[in-house]
Amino acid sequence: xxxxFQKIYFDPYIFFSIFLLSMxxxxxxxxxxxxxxxxxxKQFFYVFVGFIIMILASQPDPDIFRRMSGLFLIFxxxxxxxxxxxxxxxxxxxxxxxxxxxxxQSSELLKLAVPVFLANFLFDKKLPIQRxxxxxxxIIICCxxxxxxxxxxxxxxxxxxxxxxxVLFLSGLSWSFMGGSFILLIISSPFIWNILLxxxxxxxxxxxxxxxxxxxxxxxxxxxxxxxxxxxxLLGKGFGQGSQTQLNFLPxxxxxxxxxxxxxxxxxxxxxxxxxxxxxxLLRCFYLALSARDRFCRLVIGGLSLxxxxxxxxxxxxxxxxxxxxxxxxxxISKGGSSLVSLFLAFxxxxxxxxxxxxxxx
Amino acid sequence: MIFEERQIEKNNxxxxxxxxxGSIILGLIAVLIKVFSLQISGYSDYQLAALKNKNYAVxxxxxxxxxxxxxxxxxVKNQPTFDLITRxxxxxxxxxxxxxxxPVIFLSHTDISRYKKLQKEKAFVxxxxxxxxxxxxxxxxxxxxxxxxxxxxFIAKRYRxxxxxxxxxxxxxxxTSRTDDDYESMPEIPKSHWKDAELSYAHGLIKGRIGxxxxxxxxxxxxxxxxxxxxxxxxxxxxxxxxIEPEKGSDLFTNLDIEAHKSAAKYLGNRKGxxxxxxxxxxxxxxxxxxxxxxxxxxxxxxxxxEFQDLxxxxxxPFFNRALQGRYPPASTIKPAIGMYGLSNNIVNWDFEIxxxxxxxxPETGRVFRDWLKGGxxxxxxxxxxxxxxxxxxxxxxxxxxxxxLSNHLSSLGFGQKVCLDCFGxxxxxxxxxxxxxxxxxxxxxxxxxxxLGVGQGYLVATPxxxxxxxxxxxxxxxxxxxxxxTFGNQKKSIKIWQDDxxxxxxxxxxxxxxxxxxxxxxxxxRSIRGLKEFQVAGKSGTAELVSLDxxxxxxxxxxxxxxxxxxxxxxxxxxxxxRYAVSVIIENGESGGAIAGPVAIEVLKxxxxx
Numbered sequence: 014x015x016x017x018f019q020k021i022y023f024d025p026y027i028f029f030s031i032f033l034l035s036m037x038x039x040x041x042x043x044x045x046x047x048x049x050x051x052x053x054x055k056q057f058f059y060v061f062v063g064f065i066i067m068i069l070a071s072q073p074d075p076d077i078f079r080r081m082s083g084l085f086l087i088f089x090x091x092x093x094x095x096x097x098x099x100x101x102x103x104x105x106x107x108x109x110x111x112x113x114x115x116x117x118q119s120s121e122l123l124k125l126a127v128p129v130f131l132a133n134f135l136f137d138k139k140l141p142i143q144r145x146x147x148x149x150x151x152i153i154i155c156c157x158x159x160x161x162x163x164x165x166x167x168x169x170x171x172x173x174x175x176x177x178x179x180v181l182f183l184s185g186l187s188w189s190f191m192g193g194s195f196i197l198l199i200i201s202s203p204f205i206w207n208i209l210l211x212x213x214x215x216x217x218x219x220x221x222x223x224x225x226x227x228x229x230x231x232x233x234x235x236x237x238x239x240x241x242x243x244x245x246x247l248l249g250k251g252f253g254q255g256s257q258t259q260l261n262f263l264p265x266x267x268x269x270x271x272x273x274x275x276x277x278x279x280x281x282x283x284x285x286x287x288x289x290x291x292x293x294x295l296l297r298c299f300y301l302a303l304s305a306r307d308r309f310c311r312l313v314i315g316g317l318s319l320x321x322x323x324x325x326x327x328x329x330x331x332x333x334x335x336x337x338x339x340x341x342x343x344x345x346i347s348k349g350g351s352s353l354v355s356l357f358l359a360f361x362x363x364x365x366x367x368x369x370x371x372x373x374x375x
Numbered sequence: 376m377i378f379e380e381r382q383i384e385k386n387n388x389x390x391x392x393x394x395x396x397g398s399i400i401l402g403l404i405a406v407l408i409k410v411f412s413l414q415i416s417g418y419s420d421y422q423l424a425a426l427k428n429k430n431y432a433v434x435x436x437x438x439x440x441x442x443x444x445x446x447x448x449x450x451v452k453n454q455p456t457f458d459l460i461t462r463x464x465x466x467x468x469x470x471x472x473x474x475x476x477x478p479v480i481f482l483s484h485t486d487i488s489r490y491k492k493l494q495k496e497k498a499f500v501x502x503x504x505x506x507x508x509x510x511x512x513x514x515x516x517x518x519x520x521x522x523x524x525x526x527x528x529f530i531a532k533r534y535r536x537x538x539x540x541x542x543x544x545x546x547x548x549x550x551t552s553r554t555d556d557d558y559e560s561m562p563e564i565p566k567s568h569w570k571d572a573e574l575s576y577a578h579g580l581i582k583g584r585i586g587x588x589x590x591x592x593x594x595x596x597x598x599x600x601x602x603x604x605x606x607x608x609x610x611x612x613x614x615x616x617x618x619i620e621p622e623k624g625s626d627l628f629t630n631l632d633i634e635a636h637k638s639a640a641k642y643l644g645n646r647k648g649x650x651x652x653x654x655x656x657x658x659x660x661x662x663x664x665x666x667x668x669x670x671x672x673x674x675x676x677x678x679x680x681x682e683f684q685d686l687x688x689x690x691x692x693p694f695f696n697r698a699l700q701g702r703y704p705p706a707s708t709i710k711p712a713i714g715m716y717g718l719s720n721n722i723v724n725w726d727f728e729i730x731x732x733x734x735x736x737x738p739e740t741g742r743v744f745r746d747w748l749k750g751g752x753x754x755x756x757x758x759x760x761x762x763x764x765x766x767x768x769x770x771x772x773x774x775x776x777x778x779x780x781l782s783n784h785l786s787s788l789g790f791g792q793k794v795c796l797d798c799f800g801x802x803x804x805x806x807x808x809x810x811x812x813x814x815x816x817x818x819x820x821x822x823x824x825x826x827x828l829g830v831g832q833g834y835l836v837a838t839p840x841x842x843x844x845x846x847x848x849x850x851x852x853x854x855x856x857x858x859x860x861x862t863f864g865n866q867k868k869s870i871k872i873w874q875d876d877x878x879x880x881x882x883x884x885x886x887x888x889x890x891x892x893x894x895x896x897x898x899x900x901x902r903s904i905r906g907l908k909e910f911q912v913a914g915k916s917g918t919a920e921l922v923s924l925d926x927x928x929x930x931x932x933x934x935x936x937x938x939x940x941x942x943x944x945x946x947x948x949x950x951x952x953x954x955r956y957a958v959s960v961i962i963e964n965g966e967s968g969g970a971i972a973g974p975v976a977i978e979v980l981k982x983x984x985x986x
Binding site: 184237281299326329330334 | 407420
């Protein structure tokens, strides 16, 4: 057994914190779905598949990922365009591609493909990176963002944009350039608000700033979420005892608002435990990024783990009322096979980047 | 890349990664602070909000107290009846359910259409729904035999507010009517929850209307209980959580007397009028009867629209409580009061005599006021003036009165004010004053007005309640109790005293002697009722003229129209010499006071004394 562990590429810290998160996830999902075992067993299947994918993805040398990154991006975009043309419409959005009995949200792959591709594009460029390279990177990011945004899926589109920008930033984007684009963003914000955002997205943002204006309409979700979390207190109401969850006052308990279920049923201590595990996982990724063997690995680990962190923070801020409601699952906990499998794949890549050592200088 | 360049790149990466990971940690801390403020600082608010979300409290109706007469016999009770109740959410096919149950329970078209209209709404939130009210014994038996066929229907007890004497206590008891909510009594339950109240009465949430039911509503209604259900986000009942039992209202023990009320109703018959009787030992009102009446059972438990419209449109105005609201000229029954005024103001004394030619001429204008007896009563002193009810005597007495003082005197006897402590809708009737006449009629008070007042005609009006109160004052020689329908056990009412230094005990004795003579002597105007009883009774009768006429002949023409005929009035108290009860009777358009109203008063007195 020990020999096997020495042969395969494996990070025990990442493995066990993800194991803990996904087991807790199954446990919370059981309560959040009003004890629906079919949902939980389906999720269990995805977790199982996820672990296999993660371990498999950890094995190849980072150079293989680097060389495949272009193909990976093209494949992801292709899958997305298939969805765009043929995918079924669910809740007014085309996001799914069917492969036999399984359906897959194709935009999930882009979250991985964009940072890996950009890392490959930028890892051998001189510091500071040149305007030409920045512009090529930005064009790739913008294209991917708009394709997903038009689905429409603002949450995932933002995450994809973040994943690209993180890599760009980590690879040494100049501060003056960032300052300039920030000013540009501010100037163009009215244009974004009026032309790019869908009416329901505009309404979500409006209710975020004034939730009491419409307690039974659009802000119902966020009010009920706050009530659920707040009424959990220090210790929570107990497993399966949350009235907000069990009596369906809380919406989307299995997906976006599962954190509110945890807050209601397990209280502040439960939340503290959960956030500690996430923090531990992120710190481990940070360590791996710093100690990775080369620039490409550093950029990939940084890009992927920060994308994961952004996903996490956006979900948490949304359910506690610090951000407007955007559809964004809580990683490793929320129901949903696509995001789970792509998360495992991402961490598989991170482990590969972090554990393959090359002692000879290039 | 050369080594230094790589080192620069690595340092650059480290600092940038630290910056990003640091911001992520700051984000996590911000979330944790927010969660802390929700769960720890805001805990009590949010806990309350969560409870408000899920807890749905409905009132559980309390039973009203019952009402008893002075002998402890029940006047109004809660009578159990049985309703068929269903749980529409568990019935998959309403039509076949109705088809199945129709042979067992008779259902009218309105029953079925009402049920079908409501069942969807109730089924959604899984609440109960009444299918049929007030099942017959036969229906109950049939249902019980087949109840296994109807898992989702059951029979439940629901009460009705019932009296065994619906027509003779209508005005005094009042009735109950449906109300949408009883929010004031239980503000902790939101108004919108009252439609889901757990009912004890078949008629729904009820509230006392008029009479004792309204006056003592708080006392009778008790305290509603409360059942708290857990509900989900769609408003569906999930399970009951807690239950507070309702408290039955207090029973009300009144001074009313069933037998005396029966006599009043029986002897008044279908004539319009009113009877009030007061127990002099306590001021308790034994009889408060107004005719015509209506069925309070029907009003309390559902009356058809046409029946109700008929009552409203009835020309005899059955809803009008004549005993408390009827304004009648007291006519000759006012004479003892005028006599008391004359004696205490030294205008006359018991020995003072006049010569009665059968009319009184007002010196100022020469206007003639006629006595009821053509030719007059000859020599009349006060005693004889009461016995023969000499108008001329009281015309001349009133002529010498000061109208302001006389008004005050009448008010001191309870006229022109509410006298009953707990009567619903009592009218204060009216004692005229010069200021009133000036402001209302834009005319000055003239002597003739005072003269008319002397025989209880003109502007003065009184209710039967006031007349009974006045009779009880006369009977107790001024030491009487305020009348009330309910006397609470240990709470002794304080005695009311009417006194005047110039009207002493011997005056009272002579007054009683004279009023006794009105009925018991050979010359008394009400001597016709002398033989109806075995005890002695004092009193004064009166005939209230509705049209002012100068001669008997003219009245014969007026008589043709019944509604213009005189009202007959009597006040009596007895048994003498130590009276226990005072009674007033008014019969509208009954003519001649003593002979018509007298027998009713005597029969009521007899039932009261016999017990």
